[in-house]
Amino acid sequence: MAFEGLTERLQKAMEKLRRKPKVTEEDLRETMREIRMALLEADVNFKVVKDFVKTVRQKAAGAEVLKGLNPAQQIVKIVDEQLTELMGQEAVPLNKADHIPTVIMMVGLQGAGKTTTAGKLAKRLKEEQHARPLFIAADVYRPAAITQLQQVADSIDVPVFQKGTDENPVQIVKEGLAKAHEDKNDYVIIDTAGRLQIDETLMNELAQIKELAHPDEILLVVDAMTGQNAVNTAQGFDDKLDITGVVLTKLDGDTRGGAAMSIRAVTGKPIKFVGEGEKMSDLDVFHPDRMASRILGMGDMLTLIEKAQKNVDEEQAQEAMDKMRANEFDYNDFVAQLDQVTKMGPMENIMKMIPGMANNPALKNMHMDPKTFVHIKAIIQSMTPAEREDPDLMSPSRRRRLAAGSGRPIVEVNRMIKQFNQMRKMMKQITNGNFGAMQNMMGGAMPGGKMGQMAMNRMARKMKKDKMKRIKKLRRLRRKH
Structure with missing residues (x-):
């Protein structure tokens, strides 16, 4: 982070x-x-x-x-x-035209991640609005730019309008917009050219595209790792194009993050999205209040809950929670939950969204290799059905057999079993609302103090509220049938 x-x-x-x-x-x-x-x-x-x-x-x-x-x-x-x-008080949504298509113009310097961000945005529009976006490949200068856009588009099943590298970009945009009208695409995302630095030629071309396309949204894609230069870049593009919003990329990288806190104050333009990963799903709406909480180490439970709702099967999660509460959570459930949690992103990032965990000494240098989950699954798959269903069967001789069967050291098998037992005990405390006991298990009060505790209590209330909603929904369905 x-x-x-x-x-x-x-x-x-x-x-x-x-x-x-x-x-x-x-x-x-x-x-x-x-x-x-x-x-x-x-x-x-x-x-x-x-x-x-x-x-x-x-x-x-x-x-x-x-x-x-x-x-x-x-x-x-x-x-x-x-x-x-x-950072802007509240999240600012994308501008949307009164008629189709809504035109989004992506601008920025080379290497900021314009093309990848265009793909992430198109995927988000497809999933949330069932939109039918069209890409226009207007970067005819960078080697393989069109090929990269085509690969991104193929991965999310979005069409690309392109005329190769010999056509004038303004003409390409003109014909692409005509194609979007003809095919009734509701969004057009224009992938424009970038430079290593702002220059007059680039800006003139972008100004011509803006004049022709009348975009509803001009999104400046900025690499957060460039620090203060990101603010200078934003100011330069805004002066020439009057951008409507900013997308910060590589916010998960080794960066000090000052750009996110400066851009809004310097340009007056909102940060609309942030990219925190390489996958096409790694684009999140920028919520200033949530980011402030994360900066102060108070976690970001709302984003964590949203990620869970998006990636985790609700019925399966509820079943696992009920089993945790009854102390019946077994290794079969553990594997199923691992599969769902890994969809939410790196474990260290997820943990840091929990109040008080951002700078917890136990997590300070935590980095969980994705292969770790593969090894855990290999160990569990080496168990007999009875062992998976009854975690208390793990005797020393059984552990040695698991190490041989999975090809993992006995130390790793012991560590996995110990962590599973600790997690089972801790999650039982959480599901029963006993956060004080959970903190004691972690070695004392969490750094988030009272504010972290309040956030955890809010999470518990939301979990309880969601459960009541599910119960009422099931009752309504039963009455209907």
Whole structure:
């Protein structure tokens, strides 16, 4: 996750405040200094940092905050609110035309991920709106650009309009739009050319395409790993084209994340999507409030729940939860859940969305190789049906047989069984709403403190509410039949 360094610095600053029974003006000044340094090191724009710290200090310096109950918690709340405001307050949806097709123009520098992002966006539109998008291949300069777009399009079953590399891009767009009208495509996504840097030739061509196509959306694709240059790029494209929104890519990479916090403040244009992975499904709506929570280490339960709803079979998940509650969860259920969880993305990213887990020492350097799941499944598949259904049968001799059968070291077999038993015990605590016991199992209170605990309680209430909805739905269906 892009903000790990910033999250760690901010959490340390806030933890110092939490340990103090009383927060003084000097404590506040010291905290503001640490927040300022943390933001600057994360490559946030200097002017943005200056304004941010000034606003937080003004709101936190009031006597009602410093002398009130839980002043540290109130300051965390103020920082959270200001981070959210800095990044845009709320998610901004795609612009949509009153008539078809809605035209989306993808712009950006070479290497930012325009073509891949165009594919991710088309896949999202197909799945969420049952849309029929059409790509127009308007990048005739970069070697293999059309081939790359065609490969992306084939992987998600979307047509491409292209005329090769000898045709003028503006003419290609003109004919492509005519084709979209003829075929009644409801979205057109124009994959335009990029450069290594902004130049007059590129901008003139993009301006001509804009004038011809009258796009409803001009999305600038920016590589978050370029740091402060991402903000400069956004400002340059916005000055020339008046972009409507930004897509930040490679937010899962080794980057300080300052671009996400600066672009909105500098350009006034919203970040609409973020890319955090290589798969075509790895494009998420940008929610400023959720990102602020993640930066402060308070997790992102709403995104986690949405990912689960999107990738996990609801009935199967409910059955597994009921088994956990009754302490009947076995290895067959474990394999089924592993298959579903892996669809949600890397395990370390999922864990960091849980409140208080972003900088948990146990997860600090956690990286789970995808092959780990393959090895776990190999061990479980080496079990007899009785062993899979009764986890308590795992005697030393059975474990040695599993190691031989799966080709994995005995140490790995023992570790997997130990982790399974710990997980089964922890999940039983979660499903019964006993988060205090879960924290003790993890070695103490979670870094997210009260706010993390509140988020976990919200999750429990949502789980209970969803369960009641399912029960009512089943009752209605039974009455009908």
